[in-house]
Amino acid sequence: MSARAVALPGIAAALVGGVLAVQVAYGGGSFEPLRPRAPCAARTVVSQSEGIEALTERLVLIAVDRAACRLDVSREAFLLDVAGPGVRSDAEVDALRAALHDAVAQMKADDTLPPASDLVDEALDAASLNGLLEAVIRALPDSAIDAALRTDDVLDRAIDDLDLRALLADLDDQDELEARVEVAVSAAVTDSLVARVRDLI
Amino acid sequence: MRRAVAPLLAVTVALVLADSAVVTLALPDILRHLDTSVAQVAWVLISFNLVLALVAVPTALAFTWVPPRVLSAVGIAVFAAASAGCAVAPSIEVLIAARCVQALGGALALLGCLELLVAEYGERRGLAAWVTAGVVGTATGPVAGGLLTEAISWQAIFVVQVPVAALAVPAALAVRVAPVPTDRHRPAVRPHLTLALLSAALTAALFLLVLLLVDGWGRSPATAAITVSVVPVAALAARPLARLLRPGEEVETAVGCFLVAGGLVGLAIPPSAHLAWTVAPQALVGLGLGLTIDRLTARAIHLRLPRVEHAGWTIGARHVGVVVGLAILTPVFTADLEDAQAPAQEAIASLVLDAPLPAQDKIALARALGDELTAQQGQVPDLHRVFAAADLAPGVRPAAAALERDLDSQLERAATRAFRDSFLVGAGLAVLALLSVVVPRPGRRA
Numbered sequence: 262m263s264a265r266a267v268a269l270p271g272i273a274a275a276l277v278g279g280v281l282a283v284q285v286a287y288g289g290g291s292f293e294p295l296r297p298r299a300p301c302a303a304r305t306v307v308s309q310s311e312g313i314e315a316l317t318e319r320l321v322l323i324a325v326d327r328a329a330c331r332l333d334v335s336r337e338a339f340l341l342d343v344a345g346p347g348v349r350s351d352a353e354v355d356a357l358r359a360a361l362h363d364a365v366a367q368m369k370a371d372d373t374l375p376p377a378s379d380l381v382d383e384a385l386d387a388a389s390l391n392g393l394l395e396a397v398i399r400a401l402p403d404s405a406i407d408a409a410l411r412t413d414d415v416l417d418r419a420i421d422d423l424d425l426r427a428l429l430a431d432l433d434d435q436d437e438l439e440a441r442v443e444v445a446v447s448a449a450v451t452d453s454l455v456a457r458v459r460d461l462i
Numbered sequence: 463m464r465r466a467v468a469p470l471l472a473v474t475v476a477l478v479l480a481d482s483a484v485v486t487l488a489l490p491d492i493l494r495h496l497d498t499s500v501a502q503v504a505w506v507l508i509s510f511n512l513v514l515a516l517v518a519v520p521t522a523l524a525f526t527w528v529p530p531r532v533l534s535a536v537g538i539a540v541f542a543a544a545s546a547g548c549a550v551a552p553s554i555e556v557l558i559a560a561r562c563v564q565a566l567g568g569a570l571a572l573l574g575c576l577e578l579l580v581a582e583y584g585e586r587r588g589l590a591a592w593v594t595a596g597v598v599g600t601a602t603g604p605v606a607g608g609l610l611t612e613a614i615s616w617q618a619i620f621v622v623q624v625p626v627a628a629l630a631v632p633a634a635l636a637v638r639v640a641p642v643p644t645d646r647h648r649p650a651v652r653p654h655l656t657l658a659l660l661s662a663a664l665t666a667a668l669f670l671l672v673l674l675l676v677d678g679w680g681r682s683p684a685t686a687a688i689t690v691s692v693v694p695v696a697a698l699a700a701r702p703l704a705r706l707l708r709p710g711e712e713v714e715t716a717v718g719c720f721l722v723a724g725g726l727v728g729l730a731i732p733p734s735a736h737l738a739w740t741v742a743p744q745a746l747v748g749l750g751l752g753l754t755i756d757r758l759t760a761r762a763i764h765l766r767l768p769r770v771e772h773a774g775w776t777i778g779a780r781h782v783g784v785v786v787g788l789a790i791l792t793p794v795f796t797a798d799l800e801d802a803q804a805p806a807q808e809a810i811a812s813l814v815l816d817a818p819l820p821a822q823d824k825i826a827l828a829r830a831l832g833d834e835l836t837a838q839q840g841q842v843p844d845l846h847r848v849f850a851a852a853d854l855a856p857g858v859r860p861a862a863a864a865l866e867r868d869l870d871s872q873l874e875r876a877a878t879r880a881f882r883d884s885f886l887v888g889a890g891l892a893v894l895a896l897l898s899v900v901v902p903r904p905g906r907r908a
Contacts, residue, residue: 269709273717276749277724280742281731289731289739294802294876295809309858310821318821325815336815337808344832440825 297335312383316375317443320364320416327360349429357429361420369413377410377450378403384450398454409457419449468582470633471575472591474538476599477623478568480606482511482784486672487608487683488616495616498554508788509558513565515781521569522774529641530577530770534634537570542627549620569777574634576773581639589763593756601694601751604668608687645767652898653762654779656715659895660754661783663722666791666888667747668693670881671729671740677842678877679735689737692744693751700752711757716899718753721746723892730885735874750892787891795884806876807835810869817865819858827852827862842877845869
């Protein structure tokens with residue numbers, strides 16, 4: 262075969278090979294959307310918020326991880342599923358409730374649960390109590406509040422009282438779960454304190 | 463006037479063949495302006511190619527009875543009138559009907575112009591002028607359409623064709639042509655098969671690339687038009703290269719098919735959404751286009767009688783290829799775009815959840831992003847609106863800007879991934895075209 266006959270095929274092969282080699286070398290073929298992590302992979306949860314907002318954000322993020330792990334789906338798929346339209350299955354509701362309790366236990370074990378006294382002011386700001394009762398609670402020393410209330414108990418009670426099926430049926434987006442849980446936690450802190458004060462009186 | 467006749471006829475050929483893909487970049491504007499569906503708007507593209515494919519050969523038969531200059535003039539006039547009709551179409555149905563008439567006139571104009579150019583320049587030069595005008599038109603159609611849409615409107619694409627075509631009518635009537643001979647040669651099957659497969663592959667290159675650039679990567683039609691101009695520029699560079707190396711007709715065609723296949727694989731795997739990554743693969747496609755289409759067309763027509771009928775076969779084969787390419791690729795990338803939505807949503811959810819932003823800001827952004835995704839169902843959403851409208855504290859704006867960049871990157875990644883299989887199918891069609899060239903003919907010894 263003459264050199265002239267192979268020159269063009271040779272140049273073409275070099276051009277195609279060169280272009281594809283450079284593209285693959287720079288990541289061609291792997292320019293794809295981020296893949297969700299494995300459902301039960303360990304994940305560090307941090308929050309940029311403060312107070313009850315930070316507590317509930319961490320609680321919900323850990324719980325969503327745990328619930329996804331229980332259901333063997335990715336965290337993102339689980340969230341998009343529960344935030345989307347449609348009926349939630351018993352498995353989803355049960356997994357989320359159990360996961361929220363798991364999250365409280367994990368935060369207690371990590372010693373990352375704040376004392377109840379840290380949450381009182383914010384909870385009272387969000388509540389609409391009568392002035393006298395609110396003044397009495399605000400006057401209580403932190404040590405008395407922390408002795409009367411354990412944060413994990415308050416949270417567990419709040420989780421038990423949550424109507425998760427109704428809450429999930431009404432979610433508009435994946436992060437709204439956090440907002441709803443935050444309201445429930447604030448209410449639980451206030452209700453527990455009011456109950457204790459009433460007991461004392 | 464006499465000197466302008468042949469160039470005007472060549473420009474008419476380029477115009478008609480440019481119309482095959484000229485509306486590609488205008489489809490989103492047409493969709494919005496005529497308030498129609500994606501499925502319907504695709505017929506603005508398909509109808510022209512389908513009618514051209516179907517009527518090319520039957521139209522060629524008419525040239526045996528009617529003088530070519532008369533049929534050419536009638537065809538160009540019909541094409542011009544239908545172009546005007548497209549520009550003023552008040553509904554998608556009228557636009558599609560006008561495109562069908564445009565294709566009918568276009569078929570007459572294309573075939574007639576071949577006879578007229580041969581009469582003006584002689585067999586070899588006339589055929590070369592006709593083929594080159596067609597290649598230039600095919601390759602520059604999306605570029606011209608994109609620039610006109612961006613600069614003026616989608617209607618401008620059709621408006622600019624009217625005066626050029628109107629000038630070509632007297633030019634056609636001015637040419638004296640010998641009657642079409644009645645001798646008949648059989649159509650060359652193999653070049654037509656290769657042309658059809660290659661046209662299907664090139665449809666993938668041009669049609670999918672502009673869609674990826676505009677709808678997937680969010681570039682303007684003008685940017686997309688300038689970007690895809692690499693293809694015609696590279697196509698022009700192919701001829702000097704072939705003249706320099708003189709590899710032989712079949713080798714040249716086979717190499718062209720290989721380059722188109724390689725370019726399409728390159729377009730399937732860009733390392734990022736930067737436009738620069740499309741340049742080299744497009745150059746490969748352009749070189750392949752320049753080495754193949756004119757060679758195959760000339761081979762199918764040269765010294766075969768009646769010339770106009772064989773030209774009809776080549777036009778039919780090319781546009782059958784375009785329609786088949788659209789028919790194969792449209793469902794593939796539509797399904798892939800739908801499949802890309804779930805991974806894209808999961809990636810967005812993951813980034814929002816892990817973003818270093820206060821919880822309330824994340825909740826507000828997640829709500830707005832959800833609304834945007836719902837509002838732009840079926841299209842790649844514009845997330846910038848969400849971030850521009852978000853009420854964020856100055857301290858968290860850098861983190862929000864980083865999140866916006868990450869989310870945009872995820873959307874670009876999802877869109878690129880969604881187009882991958884379609885480009886690879888296009889590459890497969892080019893490989894089939896290559897096989898149709900290199901597989902020995904039955905009864906032919908190696």
